[in-house]
Amino acid sequence: MPPPKHAEGTHRMTVPVLETENLVKIYGRGETRFDALKGINLEIGKGESLAIVGKSGSGKSTLMHLLALLDGPTHGVVALEGRPTNDLGAKELNELRNSAFGFVFQQFFLTPGQTVLENVTLPLKIAGVPAAERKRRGLEALDQLEMADKAQNKATDLSGGQKQRVVIARALINNPSVIFADEPTGNLDSATSRVVEDILFGLNREKGITLVIVTHDTDLARRCQRQIYLVDGQIVPNPEEEAGDVVDTPARPEARETADRGGVTVKEPETGAIVTLSQADLAELARGAQRPPHTGKHAAADPHTPEQPGATA
Ligand SMILES: Nc1ncnc2c1ncn2[C@@H]1O[C@H](COP(=O)(O)OP(=O)(O)OP(=O)(O)O)[C@@H](O)[C@H]1O
Numbered sequence: 062m063p064p065p066k067h068a069e070g071t072h073r074m075t076v077p078v079l080e081t082e083n084l085v086k087i088y089g090r091g092e093t094r095f096d097a098l099k100g101i102n103l104e105i106g107k108g109e110s111l112a113i114v115g116k117s118g119s120g121k122s123t124l125m126h127l128l129a130l131l132d133g134p135t136h137g138v139v140a141l142e143g144r145p146t147n148d149l150g151a152k153e154l155n156e157l158r159n160s161a162f163g164f165v166f167q168q169f170f171l172t173p174g175q176t177v178l179e180n181v182t183l184p185l186k187i188a189g190v191p192a193a194e195r196k197r198r199g200l201e202a203l204d205q206l207e208m209a210d211k212a213q214n215k216a217t218d219l220s221g222g223q224k225q226r227v228v229i230a231r232a233l234i235n236n237p238s239v240i241f242a243d244e245p246t247g248n249l250d251s252a253t254s255r256v257v258e259d260i261l262f263g264l265n266r267e268k269g270i271t272l273v274i275v276t277h278d279t280d281l282a283r284r285c286q287r288q289i290y291l292v293d294g295q296i297v298p299n300p301e302e303e304a305g306d307v308v309d310t311p312a313r314p315e316a317r318e319t320a321d322r323g324g325v326t327v328k329e330p331e332t333g334a335i336v337t338l339s340q341a342d343l344a345e346l347a348r349g350a351q352r353p354p355h356t357g358k359h360a361a362a363d364p365h366t367p368e369q370p371g372a373t374a
């Protein structure tokens with residue numbers, strides 16, 4: 062049963078396209094055990110663009126791989142369109158990924174010996190689409206990325222930005238509901254990055270494709286509707302907001318992080334009262350404070366912010 066259509070810009074009114082419940086990922090065991098994700102609860106709305114941000118090793122790619130059903134969690138659940146995926150077999154998972162998802166991963170290299178067109182149409186081949194239709198749709202996708210003239214080139218004979226556009230063409234060939242991108246602009250110059258970003262956000266706007274983007278690029282993260290911040294395998298509130306915009310309200314309450322609840326515990330300086338603010342409260346305060354939305358550097362130097370949650374731990 063398809064969920065009801067919703068108004069533009071309101072992404073929380075329908076069943077989330079992806080949802081996780083207490084997602085835990087443990088690599089290795091015994092001495093080599095590493096807890097890469099420590100209980101992630103996340104909802105991703107249809108048509109949303111979400112940035113996953115965090116330091117190297119914080120668990121971004123691990124989370125993305127679990128969301129994309131490329132790897133299974135140690136504990137917890139990933140639900141796609143409200144349907145838990147734990148019980149699905151390898152074949153069903155493959156089919157689901159191939160039909161619902163597109164991938165823009167740098168590790169997912171193009172096959173060097175094959176042409177651009179063959180690379181782009183691979184998901185269709187896997188899905189059993191006949192050759193003539195594969196070609197038609199492949200050229201159409203390449204055309205959207207202004208790469209149709211390179212269709213018969215070997216994938217190796219392309220620039221980095223062109224390769225990235227071919228990867229995007231391949232990611233959108235199946236009309237996926239979600240595109241997962243891991244550092245999609247990582248190796249590109251700023252002009253080419255902008256082209257790649259514009260393509261991704263164009264697909265988001267015009268086709269309603271959900272974007273889940275792992276990135277170190279703060280500008281790219283800010284172009285997304287929502288950002289989540291990972292620290293040591295846990296989602297924490299926005300370190301920037303906490304350090305500056307939100308917590309440093311006119312009353313300047315002393316901030317203490319309660320990261321696992323997605324809120325912040327603050328102490329009112331006047332009364333000494335301890336109150337826990339939810340994300341919604343924080344957003345409300347931020348609006349009230351009427352400060353520019355991104356003051357990370359400034360905030361970090363703010364003497365009224367005794368600690369920067371998320372910077373350590
Ligand atoms: N297959 C694995 N076996 C053991 N440990 C792993 C494995 N994959 C990842 N890890 C560890 O899990 C942690 C999270 O890795 P992950 O790749 O998710 O980080 P990341 O946030 O994507 O980092 P980066 O920004 O460097 O790509 C790291 O400490 C990493 O060493």
Ligand SMILES: [Mg+2]
Pocket residue numbers: 121122123
């Ligand atoms: Mg990574």
